[in-house]
Amino acid sequence: MQIAYQCCFAPVSGYLCICRSSTSWQCPACSHTLSTRASNSIIPSAEDPSKSISKKTYYQACNFCRWTTRGIGMPDKDVVSAAWSEKNNPEQLRIRQLMDYYRYLAQKETAEQAQRKSSKKRGYFSTAMQLQQRYGGPRTPQSSKKHPAVSTPLSSSLAALRLKGSFKEVTLEPAQTCGIDEVEKLPDEIYTKKVDFTQIASIQQRLYQPSRQIEQVEDFWPRKSTMFVKRSLRCKKCDHNIIKPEYNSSSIKFKIQLVAVHHIPEVRIHKEGPIIAGSKNKISLSLINPTEHDIHISFLPNTEENNTKKSNATTELPSSEIVVLKYDEAAEYISTPTSGKPEMFDDPSLIIYRRANKIGFYLQCVPNADLAPGDDVWITFRFRHEHYGNASVVKLLKGDDAASEPAPTWLTQTVFVNIGKVADK
Amino acid sequence: MSYKKLGMVFGGGNPIVLDIGETYTKLGFAGEPEPRAVIPTAIQKVGGPLTYILKSDRSCISQHLHCATLKQSISKFLEKVFFKILQINPKHQRVLLCESLLNPTKIREVIAEVLFHQFEVAALVFAPHHLLACFTVAMGTGLVVDCAYNETIVLPVIEGTPILWAWQSAPLGSSGIQDEIMKEISEKGKIQVRDEAAKSVTSRLSERVLEDIKVKACFVTQYERAKLIHDGKLAEWRKVCRKRVGSYFFIFSNFCNHAINYFYNTNLIMLRLLYVMMSARFTQKNVGDSTSEQEITKPSPALSDMIYPIDGVTRLMIPGSVREEAAEVLFEQDNDGTSISTMVLDSLLQCPVVSRKELAQNLLVIGGTSLLPGFRHRLLFELKEFAESEEKYRSKLSQCEFRVHNPPVPANLVSWLGASIFASLESFQHRLVTKEYFNQHNRKLPDWCGLPFPDKTPEASSHTTPASFKGGSHLGSSKNK
Numbered sequence: 001m002q003i004a005y006q007c008c009f010a011p012v013s014g015y016l017c018i019c020r021s022s023t024s025w026q027c028p029a030c031s032h033t034l035s036t037r038a039s040n041s042i043i044p045s046a047e048d049p050s051k052s053i054s055k056k057t058y059y060q061a062c063n064f065c066r067w068t069t070r071g072i073g074m075p076d077k078d079v080v081s082a083a084w085s086e087k088n089n090p091e092q093l094r095i096r097q098l099m100d101y102y103r104y105l106a107q108k109e110t111a112e113q114a115q116r117k118s119s120k121k122r123g124y125f126s127t128a129m130q131l132q133q134r135y136g137g138p139r140t141p142q143s144s145k146k147h148p149a150v151s152t153p154l155s156s157s158l159a160a161l162r163l164k165g166s167f168k169e170v171t172l173e174p175a176q177t178c179g180i181d182e183v184e185k186l187p188d189e190i191y192t193k194k195v196d197f198t199q200i201a202s203i204q205q206r207l208y209q210p211s212r213q214i215e216q217v218e219d220f221w222p223r224k225s226t227m228f229v230k231r232s233l234r235c236k237k238c239d240h241n242i243i244k245p246e247y248n249s250s251s252i253k254f255k256i257q258l259v260a261v262h263h264i265p266e267v268r269i270h271k272e273g274p275i276i277a278g279s280k281n282k283i284s285l286s287l288i289n290p291t292e293h294d295i296h297i298s299f300l301p302n303t304e305e306n307n308t309k310k311s312n313a314t315t316e317l318p319s320s321e322i323v324v325l326k327y328d329e330a331a332e333y334i335s336t337p338t339s340g341k342p343e344m345f346d347d348p349s350l351i352i353y354r355r356a357n358k359i360g361f362y363l364q365c366v367p368n369a370d371l372a373p374g375d376d377v378w379i380t381f382r383f384r385h386e387h388y389g390n391a392s393v394v395k396l397l398k399g400d401d402a403a404s405e406p407a408p409t410w411l412t413q414t415v416f417v418n419i420g421k422v423a424d425k
Numbered sequence: 426m427s428y429k430k431l432g433m434v435f436g437g438g439n440p441i442v443l444d445i446g447e448t449y450t451k452l453g454f455a456g457e458p459e460p461r462a463v464i465p466t467a468i469q470k471v472g473g474p475l476t477y478i479l480k481s482d483r484s485c486i487s488q489h490l491h492c493a494t495l496k497q498s499i500s501k502f503l504e505k506v507f508f509k510i511l512q513i514n515p516k517h518q519r520v521l522l523c524e525s526l527l528n529p530t531k532i533r534e535v536i537a538e539v540l541f542h543q544f545e546v547a548a549l550v551f552a553p554h555h556l557l558a559c560f561t562v563a564m565g566t567g568l569v570v571d572c573a574y575n576e577t578i579v580l581p582v583i584e585g586t587p588i589l590w591a592w593q594s595a596p597l598g599s600s601g602i603q604d605e606i607m608k609e610i611s612e613k614g615k616i617q618v619r620d621e622a623a624k625s626v627t628s629r630l631s632e633r634v635l636e637d638i639k640v641k642a643c644f645v646t647q648y649e650r651a652k653l654i655h656d657g658k659l660a661e662w663r664k665v666c667r668k669r670v671g672s673y674f675f676i677f678s679n680f681c682n683h684a685i686n687y688f689y690n691t692n693l694i695m696l697r698l699l700y701v702m703m704s705a706r707f708t709q710k711n712v713g714d715s716t717s718e719q720e721i722t723k724p725s726p727a728l729s730d731m732i733y734p735i736d737g738v739t740r741l742m743i744p745g746s747v748r749e750e751a752a753e754v755l756f757e758q759d760n761d762g763t764s765i766s767t768m769v770l771d772s773l774l775q776c777p778v779v780s781r782k783e784l785a786q787n788l789l790v791i792g793g794t795s796l797l798p799g800f801r802h803r804l805l806f807e808l809k810e811f812a813e814s815e816e817k818y819r820s821k822l823s824q825c826e827f828r829v830h831n832p833p834v835p836a837n838l839v840s841w842l843g844a845s846i847f848a849s850l851e852s853f854q855h856r857l858v859t860k861e862y863f864n865q866h867n868r869k870l871p872d873w874c875g876l877p878f879p880d881k882t883p884e885a886s887s888h889t890t891p892a893s894f895k896g897g898s899h900l901g902s903s904k905n906k
């Protein structure tokens with residue numbers, strides 16, 4: 001049960017992979033997400049040319065830099081969800097062919113080597129070897145002839161298998177080269193045209209679509225936006241599926257894992273009492289530890305208040321550290337206040353109560369004397385606590401090779417509490 | 426131990442392919458036709474400036490000396506690469522890194538250490554740009570010209586084997602072009618804030634602005650125009666020199682005057698006469714020179730000046746001549762007569778005679794700097810011109826026809842694509858350096874051009890790898906034992 005719960009945590013890097021979205025597009029100028037806009041256009045009616053009807057069309061626009069698909073002459077779409085197409089790289093086919101070709105060559109070499117029937121027929125790669133010995137390599141001229149190939153049993157058997165399975169021969173058209181007359185020349189207008197820096201793509205904009213590298217702003221084309229999607233991830237120990245693959249990064253379950261409530265102790269007001277301005281008041285607050293670790297909390301005064309919020313009371317914080325026990329799912333169902341742990345000896349002037357992962361404690365505060373009855377009283381303080389973050393999961397996923405307790409990082413939280421209104425005298 | 430088997434242990438994912446350049450890093454996965462992203466090789470604190478981690482010039486924080494800083498920034502950068510952009514846990518993954526022939530050993534070792542010990546990658550390979558690039562055009566023999574940020578490296582490859590003794594390198598690249606842009610702007614440019622009077626530019630513009638100007642406005646001009654530019658520069662330089670000579674003479678004559686006055690009193694008239702004659706001759710010659718000076722012909726049409734908006738209120742007036750003159754640093758021959766074109770020709774001269782024709786017909790131009798408009802045209806033009814006209818090359822190269830390849834991706838992505846192809850091959854497995862190897866060998870990496878990977882099945886590897894790596898050759902001897 002414990003593990004099943006812990007499984008839900010995972011190092012962030014394992015969670016996500018990048019996926020091209022089919023519905024959402026990015027601005028080619030500034031990479032913000034484009035939004036779909038609708039516009040009404042009046043067109044002549046098909047049935048009766050004398051009448052005109054209004055028709056809704058949709059286009060994409062960037063809210064940030066005002067770039068629109070209309071600006072580059074992309075036709076509007078009639079339906080909101082119409083497919084916008086990305087421009088394909090015309091060289092993609094050639095690259096595929098290259099990859100197939102080399103894969104074929106490599107396989108062929110392995111296979112031929114395994115057969116070792118004709119040592120005369122040497123392939124593309126081994127010709128290079130000969131040359132290498134002639135021109136470049138260290139002085140070991142005939143070694144490869146004297147000692148024919150010795151391959152491992154595994155590789156040779158693999159190769160033999162492949163030979164039997166007869167892989168298809170792949171041919172590749174030799175690459176085209178161009179001479180001085182075919183190579184791209186500078187256009188004549190380059191000497192006469194004025195340079196308008198705003199109309200030429202910056203290097204960032206070019207590299208944003210690496211294989212196209214558009215140079216003129218007028219040639220911009222939107223790019224499919226990338227988004228993070230969850231990948232399936234299994235627990236190394238119990239083989240549970242920790243994360244199911246999912247294509248929607250806005251899924252609630254997914255977000256819950258990362259919500260601060262799961263990582264940062266919660267401060268609540270335990271009990272409200274009458275507050276008197278100008279004199280000492282005892283405030284009771286409670287702390288809840290949502291994590292899987294016992295945490296130690298120490299209090300610090302908040303010295304740098306920002307402008308938006310101000311406290312109007314001086315606060316006297318507990319000087320000693322408070323230990324809040326870890327969240328234990330089992331404890332929820334057990335009525336005894338402590339779950340098997342030795343009873344903690346708490347200072348009753350500080351600690352009000354202790355129940356599983358919750359603790360109540362006192363604070364002293366003096367609201368400013370100039371507060372009138374009915375005014376809100378704000379106190380502020382900071383507290384420091386350890387945070388184990390993903391470490392516990394790292395440990396879990398790694399298995400035994402990280403047996404030691406993960407090192408915590410220390411976080412400091414700033415808290416403003418509205419403890420109530422000043423009581424009537 | 427079978428490395429094929431090991432390959433399965435490494436995890437099924439495609440190898441990660443990184444081309445960490447001095448200015449831009451291309452990153453993605455093996456077998457894909459284009460990198461997932463191209464980002465500046467830099468780290469940035471929130472709100473802080475972009476700090477390039479490998480640039481060895483002014484914006485570099487490490488200067489390659491402080492290993493700790495270098496390590497820190499590399500690890501920060503790789504963190505961004507893996508976790509933010511590729512969204513992958515590099516643990517147990519295989520990584521292929523493209524590197525320059527001139528990549529300092531220290532940098533590759535720091536990168537390897539960070540990858541192995543911090544990111545716990547299973548295995549990695551460093552492979553040189555030039556050989557990887559050959560995959561993209563399926564050529565076994567060719568001459569690869571890599572024009573990068575700081576330098577240009579030329580390397581002939583014959584049947585998949587790099588001809589190392591024929592390589593050429595020179596510090597010709599984008600950084601030189603950007604320096605030239607800055608020089609021209611500080612000489613002739615003006616900066617204007619709002620409606621205030623335009624002032625001359627005194628402090629160095631940011632590299633980002635200079636790069637932007639280079640990318641948007643500069644090009645490699647035609648040979649004829651370039652010649653005029655060079656003649657003009659030469660004439661100007663002569664004028665400056667002459668002025669200087671003149672002023673030295675003035676000082677000299679002043680000194681003589683004092684001396685003469687002294688001697689005059691002692692009635693040494695002869696000496697005085699001599700001086701008068703001498704100074705008359707000098708003055709005459711000076712006057713004659715300045716009148717006979719030839720007109721400097723400027724290329725026409727002249728390029729019109731530009732206004733570059735730095736921000737909402739600041740504008741930069743840039744002389745139009747910058748556009749074509751800045752990139753001339755790549756082609757104007759320096760004191761040793763080195764330009765990109767002569768590097769190619771010199772490299773050819775050092776190759777075996779039988780291969781020269783084929784090499785010349787298979788030029789492969791890669792690297793971001795070569796994306797400048799007009800670059801390849803100018804290169805081909807000059808190669809032809811020099812091979813026919815210059816004494817040094819005519820006898821040996823005049824028969825060569827020069828042709829360039831058209832790789833299927835822009836020049837700045839060529840080595841990445843080559844790496845993507847290479848890493849998708851089965852034979853890639855044999856080249857991997859494992860963490861164990863790295864630890865056992867005192868955290869040193871085998872050099873791609875010399876050391877074997879001893880643990881591997883030697884023959885298998887030497888025959889199935891595209892022999893790009895001379896490493897294979899040594900394997901025979903290790904097997905002899």
Ligand SMILES: [Zn+2]
Binds near residue numbers: 028029030031032067
């Ligand atoms: Zn935009």
Ligand SMILES: [Zn+2]
Binds near residue numbers: 003238
């Ligand atoms: Zn589990």
